Amino acid sequence: MTILEKAPAKINLSLNVLSKRDDDYHDVEMIMTSIDLADRIELERLQDDRIEISLESRYVPNDERNLAYKAAKAFKTKYGITEGVHITIDKNIPVSAGLGGGSTDAAAVLRGLNKLWSKDIPLNELAELGSSIGADVAYCVYGNTAIARGFGEKIEKLSSPPPCWIILAKPDIGVSSRTIFSQINVEELFHPDTAAILEALEDKNFSKLCNHIGNSLEPITFAMHPEVQHIKEAMTHAGAAGVLMSGSGPTVYGLVEQQSKATRIYNGMRGFCEEVYLVRLIG
Ligand code: ATP
Numbered sequence: 001m002t003i004l005e006k007a008p009a010k011i012n013l014s015l016n017v018l019s020k021r022d023d024d025y026h027d028v029e030m031i032m033t034s035i036d037l038a039d040r041i042e043l044e045r046l047q048d049d050r051i052e053i054s055l056e057s058r059y060v061p062n063d064e065r066n067l068a069y070k071a072a073k074a075f076k077t078k079y080g081i082t083e084g085v086h087i088t089i090d091k092n093i094p095v096s097a098g099l100g101g102g103s104t105d106a107a108a109v110l111r112g113l114n115k116l117w118s119k120d121i122p123l124n125e126l127a128e129l130g131s132s133i134g135a136d137v138a139y140c141v142y143g144n145t146a147i148a149r150g151f152g153e154k155i156e157k158l159s160s161p162p163p164c165w166i167i168l169a170k171p172d173i174g175v176s177s178r179t180i181f182s183q184i185n186v187e188e189l190f191h192p193d194t195a196a197i198l199e200a201l202e203d204k205n206f207s208k209l210c211n212h213i214g215n216s217l218e219p220i221t222f223a224m225h226p227e228v229q230h231i232k233e234a235m236t237h238a239g240a241a242g243v244l245m246s247g248s249g250p251t252v253y254g255l256v257e258q259q260s261k262a263t264r265i266y267n268g269m270r271g272f273c274e275e276v277y278l279v280r281l282i283g
Pocket of ligand 1: 059060061065066067068089094095096097098099100101102103105106134175176177178247248249
C-alpha cells in the first residue's frame, strides 16, 4: 500500500512577536494560510524497523536531520509501531524561504502515517505531537487558515481569506529563523494589528486585509538582507494590493485580486528576482 499526501506551503498574513520566554522561545501570534505550492509525500511500508528518505535536493538532508524523518520517528515511538517506512519527498517548496517547507513535510508524514498504519488518531493529537518537532508543524497538520499562539503550538481555525492571486518572490539566499529570532529586541518590535486582520477575514474584506497584513520580523531581516526590502518595494511599486515578507523571510509575497494584474506583476518580478511563483490561496 502507498499513501500520497500533499504538503502545501504557507504564508504569514501576520507574524506578531509578543515576548521572549524564559525557555528562549518567543511567544507569538501568527495568522497563516495555505497556498497551492506544495511538496508531495509518498509513504510505503517497510518490513524492517527503519525510516528511509529519498529526495533530490542539494539543500535538504535525507537522514535523521530531515523533519519528515523526525516526524516518522516521533509517530513510531509514541504509538509503538515496529514496522518501518520509506518516505519519498518530491520537493517543490523553496528551502529556508519562510514558507514552512520542512514543517509541512513533517505534518504530511504525521497525517500520512495515521492512514498507512490505520491509527485513526485525531488531528489535535497529531498537532500536539507535531509541535515537539517544530514550531510550525502543529499549524501545518491542519493547514488552511488558522491563528497560532504560544510558541506556535496553540491553533485556532479561521475563515479563509477572500479568493486572490499571490506572487511569491524569493532572492537567492536562505534565511535561518533561528538567526533572525536571536536578533530580536522585544522593546523595539513592530506589532501588526491582529484584530483588524481577523475582522478582515471574517468580513472577507480584501482591501482591509491588504492594509493590515504585518510581520514583526521584517525590519530585522531587511537590516540583514537589504535585497529583501528591495523586493518588497518593487512588488509594491508594481501594484500588488498587499505586500509582506513571509515568516522570517526571505520570500516576499504580493496579494492581487485580478488574474491579469497578477500575471503582469509576476512577469515584471521575474526580471528582478531569481525565483518567482504565481499561485492561488487554498486556505
Ligand atoms: P523555518 O521558518 O523553520 O526556517 P522555512 O520555511 O524558512 O522554515 P524550511 O524550508 O523548512 O525553512 O527549511 C529550514 C531548514 O530545515 C533547512 O536548513 C533545511 O535543511 C531543514 N530541513 C529539514 N527537513 C526539511 C524538509 N523536509 N524540507 C525542507 N527543509 C528541511
